[in-house]
Amino acid sequence: xxxxxSDVNGRVKVFFAIIVGLxxxxxxxxVVSYVDTYSKSIEPSAFRSFSVSGEGKITAIPDVAQFTFSxxxxxxxxxxxxxxxxxxxxxxxxxxxxxxxxxxxxxxxxNYNLDPRxxxxxxxxxxxxEVKPCPPPEIIGYKISQTVQVKVRDFIKIGDILxxxxxxxxxxxxxxxxTIDDPTKLQDEAREQAIVKAREKxxxxxxxxxxxxxxLLGIDEGDITPFYKYAxxxxxxxxVGGAAPxxxxxxxxxxxxxxxxxxxxIE
Numbered sequence: 607x608x609x610x611x612s613d614v615n616g617r618v619k620v621f622f623a624i625i626v627g628l629x630x631x632x633x634x635x636x637v638v639s640y641v642d643t644y645s646k647s648i649e650p651s652a653f654r655s656f657s658v659s660g661e662g663k664i665t666a667i668p669d670v671a672q673f674t675f676s677x678x679x680x681x682x683x684x685x686x687x688x689x690x691x692x693x694x695x696x697x698x699x700x701x702x703x704x705x706x707x708x709x710x711x712x713x714x715x716x717n718y719n720l721d722p723r724x725x726x727x728x729x730x731x732x733x734x735x736e737v738k739p740c741p742p743p744e745i746i747g748y749k750i751s752q753t754v755q756v757k758v759r760d761f762i763k764i765g766d767i768l769x770x771x772x773x774x775x776x777x778x779x780x781x782x783x784x785t786i787d788d789p790t791k792l793q794d795e796a797r798e799q800a801i802v803k804a805r806e807k808x809x810x811x812x813x814x815x816x817x818x819x820x821x822l823l824g825i826d827e828g829d830i831t832p833f834y835k836y837a838x839x840x841x842x843x844x845x846v847g848g849a850a851p852x853x854x855x856x857x858x859x860x861x862x863x864x865x866x867x868x869x870x871x872i873e
Contacts, residue, residue, distance in 0.1 A: 656869070
């Protein structure tokens with residue numbers, strides 16, 4: 607009877623040992639399978655990938671001309687008088703710009719400055735005479751300047767506006783430039799073009815390298831760069847002493863460039 611129980615217990619122990627062994631084998635296989643699957647999932651982006659770049663360019667005609675004008679007034683210490691004179695000229699210029707069809711939203715004051723004007727004294731020093739202190743700089747008057755930015759959407763009127771503001775008392779016109787008011791659509795077109803070029807390049811590289819293009823792993827976009835191609839404005843004169851002829855303005859074209867970088871899995 608004891609031998610029978612001992613034999614049964616031995617068989618049970620062997621059975622459990624086999625079960626445990628099978629469980630450990632199954633668990634080990636599952637771990638190995640998981641590690642292998644995980645390594646394959648991360649391998650393309652880390653070790654088996656390649657990158658291509660593409661550039662898209664769209665050329666368009668600018669639809670906005672932008673420039674600034676300033677009125678600079680210098681005088682004595684009567685600030686109120688200087689302000690009245692300066693403000694009067696600026697208001698005349700703004701009213702003229704509006705009369706040419708420029709809306710208020712396209713006219714913006716950039717800055718208004720009141721600066722003192724100094725007289726500096728020359729104090730030569732002598733080794734013989736007694737050294738006397740040099741008097742400090744003295745305020746002899748003030749200078750007022752006001753700068754306004756204007757956007758012109760009707761290019762036919764640009765020349766007349768530029769010469770007209772000078773006739774109204776403006777004594778500084780600068781920073782004439784041409785741009786596209788809303789470049790979003792053009793940027794999207796250039797971006798799409800860049801991606802198409804990058805995809806075609808990826809196919810050519812894969813064919814030459816004898817492999818297949820896998821899934822897209824990542825995409826990066828570089829800076830969107832506008833390039834301007836235009837003839838500079840030709841202004842015959844901005845003589846503040848009399849009526850100035852209207853300058854000839856050429857807006858030219860603007861090129862919008864978008865660069866993308868695509869990273870693909872190698873299959």
